[in-house]
Amino acid sequence: MPATDTMAETEDPLVREHRLRQQAAHETRRDTTVRIIRQTVTFVVFMGLLAALYAGYKEVGQAIDDRQHDWPVVGSVLPRTDDLTMPPIGKIIGQFGETPGGEDQIYVLILLDEALFTLREAFAGFMVGLVIGMAIALALAQWRRLEQGLLPFVIASQTIPLIAIAPIIVIWGRKNFDVFPWEWQDWMSVSIIATYLTFFPVAVNGLRGLQSPRPENQELMESYAANWAQTLWRLRLPASLPYLFAALKIAATASIVGAIVGEISSGVVGGLGRRILREAFNYTTGPDRLFASVLGAAALGIFVYLVVTGLERLVVGRQDKGATA
Amino acid sequence: MNIRRIWRLLAVLLVFGLVAASCGNDDDDVSEPAPAPATEAPAPEPEPTEAPAPAELQEVSLQLQWVPQSQFAGYFAARDLGFYEDVGLDVTIIDGAVDIVPATVLDSGGADFAISWVPRGLVPREEGLNITNIAQVFQRSGTLQVSFVDAGIAGPADLEGKLVGNWGFGNEFELLAGLNSVGLDPQSDVTLVQQDFNMTALVLGDIDAAQAMIYNEYAQVLETINPETGELFQPEDFSVIDWNDVGTAMLQDAIWADADKLETDAEYRDIAVRFVEASLRGWIHCRDNFDECVDIVVGASPPFGGPAHQAWMMNEINALIWPSPGGVGVMDQALYDQTIDVATSQGILQAAPDAGAFRTDIAAEAIANLEAAGHDVYGNDFARRTVEVKEGGN
Numbered sequence: 143m144p145a146t147d148t149m150a151e152t153e154d155p156l157v158r159e160h161r162l163r164q165q166a167a168h169e170t171r172r173d174t175t176v177r178i179i180r181q182t183v184t185f186v187v188f189m190g191l192l193a194a195l196y197a198g199y200k201e202v203g204q205a206i207d208d209r210q211h212d213w214p215v216v217g218s219v220l221p222r223t224d225d226l227t228m229p230p231i232g233k234i235i236g237q238f239g240e241t242p243g244g245e246d247q248i249y250v251l252i253l254l255d256e257a258l259f260t261l262r263e264a265f266a267g268f269m270v271g272l273v274i275g276m277a278i279a280l281a282l283a284q285w286r287r288l289e290q291g292l293l294p295f296v297i298a299s300q301t302i303p304l305i306a307i308a309p310i311i312v313i314w315g316r317k318n319f320d321v322f323p324w325e326w327q328d329w330m331s332v333s334i335i336a337t338y339l340t341f342f343p344v345a346v347n348g349l350r351g352l353q354s355p356r357p358e359n360q361e362l363m364e365s366y367a368a369n370w371a372q373t374l375w376r377l378r379l380p381a382s383l384p385y386l387f388a389a390l391k392i393a394a395t396a397s398i399v400g401a402i403v404g405e406i407s408s409g410v411v412g413g414l415g416r417r418i419l420r421e422a423f424n425y426t427t428g429p430d431r432l433f434a435s436v437l438g439a440a441a442l443g444i445f446v447y448l449v450v451t452g453l454e455r456l457v458v459g460r461q462d463k464g465a466t467a
Numbered sequence: 468m469n470i471r472r473i474w475r476l477l478a479v480l481l482v483f484g485l486v487a488a489s490c491g492n493d494d495d496d497v498s499e500p501a502p503a504p505a506t507e508a509p510a511p512e513p514e515p516t517e518a519p520a521p522a523e524l525q526e527v528s529l530q531l532q533w534v535p536q537s538q539f540a541g542y543f544a545a546r547d548l549g550f551y552e553d554v555g556l557d558v559t560i561i562d563g564a565v566d567i568v569p570a571t572v573l574d575s576g577g578a579d580f581a582i583s584w585v586p587r588g589l590v591p592r593e594e595g596l597n598i599t600n601i602a603q604v605f606q607r608s609g610t611l612q613v614s615f616v617d618a619g620i621a622g623p624a625d626l627e628g629k630l631v632g633n634w635g636f637g638n639e640f641e642l643l644a645g646l647n648s649v650g651l652d653p654q655s656d657v658t659l660v661q662q663d664f665n666m667t668a669l670v671l672g673d674i675d676a677a678q679a680m681i682y683n684e685y686a687q688v689l690e691t692i693n694p695e696t697g698e699l700f701q702p703e704d705f706s707v708i709d710w711n712d713v714g715t716a717m718l719q720d721a722i723w724a725d726a727d728k729l730e731t732d733a734e735y736r737d738i739a740v741r742f743v744e745a746s747l748r749g750w751i752h753c754r755d756n757f758d759e760c761v762d763i764v765v766g767a768s769p770p771f772g773g774p775a776h777q778a779w780m781m782n783e784i785n786a787l788i789w790p791s792p793g794g795v796g797v798m799d800q801a802l803y804d805q806t807i808d809v810a811t812s813q814g815i816l817q818a819a820p821d822a823g824a825f826r827t828d829i830a831a832e833a834i835a836n837l838e839a840a841g842h843d844v845y846g847n848d849f850a851r852r853t854v855e856v857k858e859g860g861n
Contacts, residue, residue: 243861316578407564409563409567419564419565429667
């Protein structure tokens with residue numbers, strides 16, 4: 143350390159600053175790479191552990207079961223371990239590379255296709271939910287009266303079970319949504335269901351974020367004679383971002399759940415929900431496919447979560463900085 | 468600094484939106500081909516002749532009770548082979564789903580016609596839905612209660628003290644009536660178990676007898692490997708209670724329409740006659756062209772079971788329709804009365820429905836047209852074929 147200090151004294155201050163900046167940028171980049179590698183390794187190790195636990199329990203359970211026919215703990219107290227209840231993990235993984243009968247693609251590509259379909263439904267719903275949620279948050283932040291009056295309804299909206307509204311929305315979509323300039327398709331009804339799950343966390347957290355600036359910040363804006371829009375743009379919206387992204391992480395995964403549930407209950411063809419319904423029906427003859435398709439749905443959920451996290455880093459910066467900003 | 472962040476957020480969202488929009492278009496291209504060729508493919512053909520200039524087709528939608536499978540082969544055949552077009556209709560077939568009740572969709576105007584089991588149409592009708600049965604396509608019930616042969620369940624009386632699986636949601640009425648018919652109380656003499664829509668619980672031994680459709684779940688268990696032999700389960704491994712034999716069978720798939728509209732809207736009634744005619748022609752075609760219809764079903768948006776499973780189903784569905792002693796689509800009054808008896812005795816219906824619950828005039832007109840065109844609407848010489856069972860239905 144002292145060595146660099148003495149060197150720095152002889153250096154032109156501008157050059158030094160430039161050098162330090164580059165160094166910092168380089169370190170940040172390296173940090174990011176290291177972090178991604180570390181997280182990936184942790185994830186893979188954790189998945190491996192889970193798989194080992196599954197396979198180990200199945201192995202041990204079957205050994206116990208084979209020995210004690212009269213008093214099987216496994217299967218009565220603990221879950222059963224036969225291949226129909228717990229398909230071997232190798233078969234589940236292997237399923238991804240197999241071509242199911244009547245199809246012309248391997249399973250993982252079929253799932254990818256269907257995941258894209260579900261992602262489109264979820265994304266459309268997510269974006270609309272984001273706009274609606276922010277609009278509600280802005281309205282509630284602006285008019286306190288409204289908050290007391292409207293918030294209970296916003297909360298109540300989330301207590302209506304999805305399976306109750308899904309068929310209603312689909313029927314409405316076929317009948318009543320001619321007002322839109324484009325032809326209404328069933329997958330758009332599924333998007334509405336995703337919107338329904340998405341707007342809520344955005345509205346609630348967005349409101350909290352918009353209200354988060356401390357009074358002295360607010361007063362400072364007032365002392366500048368900043369109008370509503372300027373205060374919003376320069377103080378409230380930036381302050382709300384960390385809160386908003388916390389909500390978006392929930393909303394993104396919820397939109398996937400909404401899309402899958404919506405597909406299942408409304409009969410929309412082409413996505414992961416339909417796939418899961420189908421594999422559940424065929425469970426007796428192919429249990430490993432249901433497990434594989436559920437893993438596919440989980441992967442889609444993780445993917446959208448990672449995308450939002452990535453966006454957050456891009457927009458807000460690292461979380462620890464964001465919190466103190 | 469903060470402002471820049473927001474601009475960045477907006478920029479990111481904009482880019483995201485653009486990407487998604489282009490993605491969406493891509494997806495349209497990829498996912499659409501299933502329905503698109505069906506409606507657009509015929510278009511290029513008339514072009515060379517140019518002369519016939521087909522009259523404007525009337526758009527009609529049909530709500531199925533479940534997802535595409537041979538159970539609905541007749542409608543898919545009528546659509547894909549142009550039977551609907553021949554009578555001036557452009558029919559859109561809408562899949563059923565877990566929470567879709569065809570009767571409700573029909574009543575709310577979500578579809579022009581619907582396929583529904585008779586009790587599942589009559590119960591909402593009693594609750595005020597304005598619908599009526601215009602063609603009774605299935606002449607028999609396809610519901611079974613299946614058990615392993617060593618459980619010794621030969622008839623409903625043997626179910627006493629057993630764990631009896633059923634799907635609930637209105638699928639259990641024949642079972643309940645069957646238990647009543649031999650003096651068993653469904654509440655106390657058997658243990659009713661909610662069963663998934665597959666045969667896993669039976670294979671695992673969680674239940675003694677499982678509900679199964681002869682064309683679906685029964686095939687499914689025959690498509691399963693018996694862990695003890697390493698071969699497929701065989702029909703001899705099971706004993707089967709058929710509610711048609713017990714006498715508590717209820718009528719199943721029928722075509723339903725909007726009752727009031729039939730009275731007030733002459734054009735809708737005219738469409739209904741043509742729709743039923745073309746649909747029944749589809750069923751006649753599937754009776755006489757077995758393999759072609761299986762291919763059509765497999766080619767419709769992917770069915771839940773594979774080609775071999777659909778072949779099994781096509782065969783069994785044909786056997787539920789044919790022979791049709793009074794003509795295909797005509798209500799069998801005796802079976803209708805039995806259905807109502809079971810429904811009222813089980814408290815499913817409060818009272819016997821009024822005469823408007825079904826009408827035969829539309830099916831009669833349709834059949835007359837079909838006979839005039841030389842079609843056999845009775846299928847008296849129909850015989851089941853032997854279908855090869857394959858593992859997993861593929």
